[in-house]
Amino acid sequence: xxxxxxxxxxxxxxxxxxxxxxxxxxxxxxxxxxxxxxxxxxxxxxxxxxxxxxxxxxxxxxxxxxxxxxxxxxxxxxxxxxxxxxxxxxxxxxxxxxxxxxxxxxxxxxxxxxxxxxxxxxxxxxxxxxxxxxxxxxxxxxxxxxxxxxxxxxxxxxxxxxxxxxxxxxxxxxxxxxxxxxxxxxxxxxxxxxxxxxxxxxxxxxxxxxxxxxxxxxxxxxxxxxxxxxxxxxxxxxxxxxxxxxxxxxxxxxxxxxxxxxxxxxxxxxxxxxxxxxxxxxxxxxxxxxxxxxxxxxxxxxxxxxxxxxxxxxxxxxxxxxxxxxxxxxxxxxxxxxxxxxxxxxxxxxxxxxxxxxxxxxxxxxxxxxxxxxxxxxxxxxxxxx
Amino acid sequence: xxxxxxxxxxxxxxxxxxxxxxxxxxxxxxxxxxxxxxxxxxxxxxxxxxxxxxxxxxxxxxxxxxxxxxxxxxxxxxxxxxxxxxxxxxxxxxxxxxxxxxxxxxxxxxxxxxxxxxxxxxxxxxxxxxxxxxxxxxxxxxxxxxxxxxxxxxxxxxxxxxxxxxxxxxxxxxxxxxxxxxxxxxxxxxxxxxxxxxxxxxxxxxxxxxxxxxxxxxxxxxxxxxxxxxxxxxxxxxxxxxxxxxxxxxxxxxxxxxxxxxxxxxxxxxxxxxxxxxxxxxxxxxxxxxxxxxxxxxxxxxxxxxxxxxxxxxxxxxxxxxxxxxxxxxxxxxxxxxxxxxxxxxxxxxxxxxxxxxxxxxxxxxxxxxxxxxxxxxxxxxxxxx
Numbered sequence: 214x215x216x217x218x219x220x221x222x223x224x225x226x227x228x229x230x231x232x233x234x235x236x237x238x239x240x241x242x243x244x245x246x247x248x249x250x251x252x253x254x255x256x257x258x259x260x261x262x263x264x265x266x267x268x269x270x271x272x273x274x275x276x277x278x279x280x281x282x283x284x285x286x287x288x289x290x291x292x293x294x295x296x297x298x299x300x301x302x303x304x305x306x307x308x309x310x311x312x313x314x315x316x317x318x319x320x321x322x323x324x325x326x327x328x329x330x331x332x333x334x335x336x337x338x339x340x341x342x343x344x345x346x347x348x349x350x351x352x353x354x355x356x357x358x359x360x361x362x363x364x365x366x367x368x369x370x371x372x373x374x375x376x377x378x379x380x381x382x383x384x385x386x387x388x389x390x391x392x393x394x395x396x397x398x399x400x401x402x403x404x405x406x407x408x409x410x411x412x413x414x415x416x417x418x419x420x421x422x423x424x425x426x427x428x429x430x431x432x433x434x435x436x437x438x439x440x441x442x443x444x445x446x447x448x449x450x451x452x453x454x455x456x457x458x459x460x461x462x463x464x465x466x467x468x469x470x471x472x473x474x475x476x477x478x479x480x481x482x483x484x485x486x487x488x489x490x491x492x493x494x495x496x497x498x499x500x501x502x503x504x505x506x507x508x509x510x511x512x513x514x515x516x517x518x519x520x521x522x523x524x525x526x527x528x529x530x531x532x533x534x535x536x537x538x539x540x541x542x543x544x545x546x547x548x549x550x551x552x553x554x555x556x557x558x559x560x561x562x563x564x565x566x567x568x569x570x571x572x573x574x575x576x577x578x579x580x581x582x583x584x585x586x587x588x589x590x591x592x593x594x595x596x597x598x599x
Numbered sequence: 600x601x602x603x604x605x606x607x608x609x610x611x612x613x614x615x616x617x618x619x620x621x622x623x624x625x626x627x628x629x630x631x632x633x634x635x636x637x638x639x640x641x642x643x644x645x646x647x648x649x650x651x652x653x654x655x656x657x658x659x660x661x662x663x664x665x666x667x668x669x670x671x672x673x674x675x676x677x678x679x680x681x682x683x684x685x686x687x688x689x690x691x692x693x694x695x696x697x698x699x700x701x702x703x704x705x706x707x708x709x710x711x712x713x714x715x716x717x718x719x720x721x722x723x724x725x726x727x728x729x730x731x732x733x734x735x736x737x738x739x740x741x742x743x744x745x746x747x748x749x750x751x752x753x754x755x756x757x758x759x760x761x762x763x764x765x766x767x768x769x770x771x772x773x774x775x776x777x778x779x780x781x782x783x784x785x786x787x788x789x790x791x792x793x794x795x796x797x798x799x800x801x802x803x804x805x806x807x808x809x810x811x812x813x814x815x816x817x818x819x820x821x822x823x824x825x826x827x828x829x830x831x832x833x834x835x836x837x838x839x840x841x842x843x844x845x846x847x848x849x850x851x852x853x854x855x856x857x858x859x860x861x862x863x864x865x866x867x868x869x870x871x872x873x874x875x876x877x878x879x880x881x882x883x884x885x886x887x888x889x890x891x892x893x894x895x896x897x898x899x900x901x902x903x904x905x906x907x908x909x910x911x912x913x914x915x916x917x918x919x920x921x922x923x924x925x926x927x928x929x930x931x932x933x934x935x936x937x938x939x940x941x942x943x944x945x946x947x948x949x950x951x952x953x954x955x956x957x958x959x960x961x962x963x964x965x966x967x968x969x970x971x972x973x974x975x976x977x978x979x980x981x982x983x984x985x
Contacts, residue, residue, distance in 0.1 A: 258785075258786045258787050258790075259787060260787035260790075260791065261787065263787045263788055263790075263791040264787070264791075266791045266792070267791045267792065270787075270790065270791045272790065273787050273790070319786050319790075320786060369795055369797050369821075370795050373766060373770065373795055373796050373797065373820065374766075374770055376766065377763065377766035377767060377770055377772060380759060380760075380762065380763035380766070381763060381767070381772070384759065384760055384763055384940075384941075384944065385940075386763060386767070386937065387776070389915070389937025389938055389940050390773070390935060390936070390937055392937065392938055393922075393928075393929055393934070393936040393937055393938065394929060394936075396924035396929060397938075398920075398921035398922060398938050399644075399938070400644045400705050400706060400938050400939060400940055400943060401644050401645065401646035401647065401649045401650070401656075401659050402649055403937065403938065403940045404644075404646075404649075404656065404658065404659070404705075404940060404943045404944065404945070404948070405646065405649040405650075405652045405653045405656045405945075406652070406653065406945075407940060407943070407944045407945065408944050408945050408946055409755055409756050409759060409944050409946040409947065410759050411755050411759065411946070412946070429819045430819045430820060432819060433815045433816045433818060433819065434759065434816060529775070534784075535784035536779075536784060538782035542779075543779055543780060543782060548779070549776060550776070550779035550780075551772065551775025551776055551778065551779050551789065552775055552778055552779065552783075552784050552785070552786050552789065553786060554770075554771075554775050554786055554789045554790060554793060555770075557786060557790045557793070558770065558790065558793045558794050558795050559790070559791075559792075559793065559794050560794055560795040560797070560798070561795065562790070
């Protein structure tokens, strides 16, 4: 029977009775921190000269989620860095004695089993945003850590961004933009493959919170909407969006002019869009993926873009992140890629900063988090990660 | 009392009784063409190597709207060119004896009063698409010509494109794309001015066919929607979109985070967004204009983008078109410009080609056109151009 490090204050409100764990590999450890003072490390992207350009820019190292004064006034230690990789990194230095690690999907602090083993005081892993796949969730569960996200904080941000990317691809925006900046004017070079979105078949692979918001926003475009998920939506939402359920993913794919990936990265979804699956799609298919880069087989996507089987690919997620300079998606034809940005608009930052603050406050008080925020709790993974 | 050149066959079904004209400057001319055979000239953009890449690419010189065989089999002469400017151009050569001129807004054949004077056989000016401001409509009316567009043919295409441009600006897409292609990764350099569309105030200046389709598509984004037009929409449509009527344009402008221009170019709207009017807008306002370039004061827009008063400007319309290499909008900061493309998607081309064919068929038979297609009829301009 394993003792676990529970994400709670000394009050221990989150502690489950021993025996509620499934994992036999959980480590036996004790809480070292004093009840009152916690060491909290935040890993964010650095803003440098951009930090001062917007008072609401709280999601960067300099903004530090806007919680520095609040944390330090309560006697907590708050270290913020963007230096997250390798044995000499700032993050690594604090691994042995931090209690809470706040990280984001945009500049992910990869929390490996090895780091978890070293982090003897660690209790709570908070994701400022959505998507905790940068954490070894099974190792976190085995170690009795709590992992939580600010569920819902940026679903609108991501859904909007997906619709933008659909339109950019369908309407062939980028070749036109290139002409504008290079002094060219060749309408034909754009128009020969520019289409209306109206009347096209759009399929979302995954219709969770983001997928549903996307379907709602697609509704007035008069498309043929399809969705694949583990479960059918409730009939009311299905009626509202007009989307049709496709139980069999491989039966849905060949019907789609546009495919949007809206699944979390899990052991089951990793690499699921490989060469074989891409081959099942329509020739010229357009793909939008703001979910996670590793859901795709990187080289298979690049090859299919080069051959023209994929007519356009847009997304803001890569593996790894930051994407190296030689990542093939930077060079493949007909892409509309950006760094990982869709969930970190200023509006989203304000929401997930508030969500993180709320969870820290509850953690200090020994209170439960909103149930939808838990990714790992009491040794168990949230259903979407199972 | 003027005799007019009516857009009709020898059957003269469209001919109005003499005296139905308002214009005193109408020229007295006779129809020179034989009843059966007409000389039709089409001015389109040239596709070159792109022509063969899509069988539905009918809107270019090579595609010739897909009506060549149909026209020649009936004994008509059909000349198609992209060479439209100056005294030695192909178009100029045919001006003296053409009966019908088909042109588009994407590669506009500027039909001046001088050309109309020279075009002694001209009866009918057809715009393949929407927007006939490249024609001197008053001169056309005075000469008794008929001008008609394929009203509705690309309104969906343009509205979709406008929503794409709104999202591209609000979410600061292009700096992210530049990073992806240049090997960079700097989320902060995008995020500091990336926002959700949700909750922002979007105002459309003009809520005709395109403006209304845009409002419908904006509805699920949970924005604050405003519109200015000559007339209030009917209450049902207002309820459906949730958009609020703003009678006074200058009172609406300071409220808007995003302004979309959706008015035709007329004597009244030419240059209406000048330095003074732009100054009334919110600092950092985003502007989308797929209507006509000349509605803006070109230099005032470029200056306001440089100063940051305009936070982003996107559109596909310029003056003149093609835009010269030194057009300031190619170089101003935070633009997302393209050549004139939004109304010439493949879907739109198929619709306006069908609409042109239908009107030619009616013209040969001496039948009326669908009433909403007329821009100039019997010496009078359609209401939106008055």
